[in-house]
Amino acid sequence: MLEITDLHVRYGGIHAVKGVTLSIPKGSIVTLIGANGAGKSSAIRAVAGLVKGIEGEIIFNGRDGRTSLKGLPPESMVRKGIALSPEGRRILPHLTVIENLRLGAYSRNDAERIEDDIEYVYSLFPRLKERSWQKGGTLSGGEQQMLAVGRALMSRPDLIMLDEPSLGLAPLLVREIFEIILQINAEGKTVLLVEQNAFAALKIAHYAYILEVGRIVLQGSGQELLTNPKVKAAYLGG
Amino acid sequence: MTSAMFIQHFFNALTLGSLYGLIAIGYTMVYGILRLINFAHGDIFMMGAYFIFFGTVSFFLPWGVAAVLAIAAASLCGVIIDRIAYQPLRNAPRISALISAIGVSFLIENLALVIFTGLPRPVVQPEWLVKPLAFGNVRILPLGLVVPAISFILVAALLWVVYRTKPGLAMRAISKDIETTRLLGVKVNKIIAFTFALGSALAAASGIMWALRYPQIHPFMGVLPGFKAFIAAVFGGIGSIQGAMVGGLILGFIEIMLVAFFPEFSGYRDAYAFILLIAILLVKPTGLLGEKLEEKI
Numbered sequence A: 001m002l003e004i005t006d007l008h009v010r011y012g013g014i015h016a017v018k019g020v021t022l023s024i025p026k027g028s029i030v031t032l033i034g035a036n037g038a039g040k041s042s043a044i045r046a047v048a049g050l051v052k053g054i055e056g057e058i059i060f061n062g063r064d065g066r067t068s069l070k071g072l073p074p075e076s077m078v079r080k081g082i083a084l085s086p087e088g089r090r091i092l093p094h095l096t097v098i099e100n101l102r103l104g105a106y107s108r109n110d111a112e113r114i115e116d117d118i119e120y121v122y123s124l125f126p127r128l129k130e131r132s133w134q135k136g137g138t139l140s141g142g143e144q145q146m147l148a149v150g151r152a153l154m155s156r157p158d159l160i161m162l163d164e165p166s167l168g169l170a171p172l173l174v175r176e177i178f179e180i181i182l183q184i185n186a187e188g189k190t191v192l193l194v195e196q197n198a199f200a201a202l203k204i205a206h207y208a209y210i211l212e213v214g215r216i217v218l219q220g221s222g223q224e225l226l227t228n229p230k231v232k233a234a235y236l237g238g
Numbered sequence B: 001m002t003s004a005m006f007i008q009h010f011f012n013a014l015t016l017g018s019l020y021g022l023i024a025i026g027y028t029m030v031y032g033i034l035r036l037i038n039f040a041h042g043d044i045f046m047m048g049a050y051f052i053f054f055g056t057v058s059f060f061l062p063w064g065v066a067a068v069l070a071i072a073a074a075s076l077c078g079v080i081i082d083r084i085a086y087q088p089l090r091n092a093p094r095i096s097a098l099i100s101a102i103g104v105s106f107l108i109e110n111l112a113l114v115i116f117t118g119l120p121r122p123v124v125q126p127e128w129l130v131k132p133l134a135f136g137n138v139r140i141l142p143l144g145l146v147v148p149a150i151s152f153i154l155v156a157a158l159l160w161v162v163y164r165t166k167p168g169l170a171m172r173a174i175s176k177d178i179e180t181t182r183l184l185g186v187k188v189n190k191i192i193a194f195t196f197a198l199g200s201a202l203a204a205a206s207g208i209m210w211a212l213r214y215p216q217i218h219p220f221m222g223v224l225p226g227f228k229a230f231i232a233a234v235f236g237g238i239g240s241i242q243g244a245m246v247g248g249l250i251l252g253f254i255e256i257m258l259v260a261f262f263p264e265f266s267g268y269r270d271a272y273a274f275i276l277l278i279a280i281l282l283v284k285p286t287g288l289l290g291e292k293l294e295e296k297i
Helices: A040-047 A074-080 A097-104 A111-124 A126-130 A141-153 A171-186 A198-204 A222-227 A229-235 B003-034 B041-058 B063-089 B094-116 B143-164 B166-174 B178-183 B188-213 B223-236 B241-261 B263-283
Strands: A002-011 A014-024 A029-034 A055-062 A065-068 A082-085 A159-163 A190-195 A207-212 A215-221 B133-135 B138-140
Touching: A002 A040, A014 A029, A014 A040, A014 A207, A014 A215, A029 A040, A029 A171, A029 A198, A040 A082, A040 A159, A040 A190, A074 A082, A074 B178, A082 A141, A097 A111, A097 A141, A097 B166, A111 A126, A111 A141, A111 A171, A126 A141, A141 A159, A141 A171, A171 A190, A171 A198, A190 A198, A198 A207, A198 A222, A198 A229, A207 A222, A215 A222, A222 A229, B003 B041, B003 B138, B003 B143, B003 B166, B003 B188, B003 B223, B003 B241, B041 B063, B041 B094, B041 B188, B041 B223, B063 B094, B063 B188, B143 B166, B143 B188, B143 B241, B166 B178, B166 B188, B178 B188, B223 B241, B223 B263, B241 B263
Parallel strands: A029 A190, A029 A207, A082 A159, A159 A190
Antiparallel strands: A002 A014, A002 A055, A055 A065, A207 A215, B133 B138
């Protein structure tokens, strides 16, 4: 569904992504793991059209057929069927929960089905329903993460990209979020998961890439990497 | 002062205050989204007045038709100004857009001076608006009722757009986080153009009603009301629509009442607003209804 070939991202003098090639098959969960500063976020932001002047090729095979995403502005991604739940959640703090969700559906014009999808998100995250009229900024970190995922779902994406959904969350909440990721994948969405929490990500991923200082150093199925001694030593605490 | 006189001053203040408020809303909306003080905003007000003048005097259009056309034309001018003078500078340092705004303002004023000439033009007031109504010994111009009423209807309509419609939702989102809003599929430049259109429409409406109230128009008529409305926006809390309206009303009341109660200082009437600005900036820079703005990086 998404093929990235020899992607380079540079910010000023920093060469953040140095020739990353990866592929995300339709219907799969693929994870990109690595430490802080490994270039994970830069890669995902490049796909979303948030970084200018990238090199390499990004091909998306979606509702419009095979198209290159390179050079497209971020606002065109949701229309192609790609949604990003950004790092740090980026909930609009002054808008209510339901307004945040409606904004997620901004590219759509089917008003009744939008209401159905809001109910669908509320069924995934019942806690958001209770907080429907609360401002986004008053939610807890976990609730904000749920809202960020729910908001990304509101555009009815074929590919959903999640940038560090576990960041700053208690283990129980991480498990809850990851169970939802499994569920939305089972319902047919392709998932690209960027994570520092390697253990949680590898457990649910079909395929994984490990990124170190801008390069892919290891790849394999989630299960394979979970038992790989190098991965164990570097990312899973021995 | 008699109570009859006070009531008359009250309606004068209400009129002036709502006119300031309508202009102030445009400043506050643009600032809320772009963090830009649109110095050309007062000139849109002036254009509204000229358009109504030409509509009614040169083309003999009925007042209502001329007003709608004038508002639409001024609104379009606001959008064009954004497209030409501000949009190319979206990613430039903020000071560049500010300088561009000052330049546009001078350009419009001087173009108006060339095209419309500097001669003040008399606006013909519809008679029913200026024939005083007598309530006992209180005499009020119908304008003093009509202007505040139209202003409040316009503000209510604007609030409906901002809080109940999809473009309004996008406007509110952009004001906090442009990048995330784009990610969600909002075409930011379109929404910004829409914001300029709305703000300019209100400024033009204010200019038209101003021309009815003070029926002499000239190319620089927007400068002082523009500055005062900007002060009203700061006073109300820049970024807040309700605040801009409240700020405008308070400013109108201060100006009219100070002159009414202390006629010997009436020569300083324009200074009050600026004294107020300095006072707010010293005491409560976020204004009455404003939230603390974090610096945008």
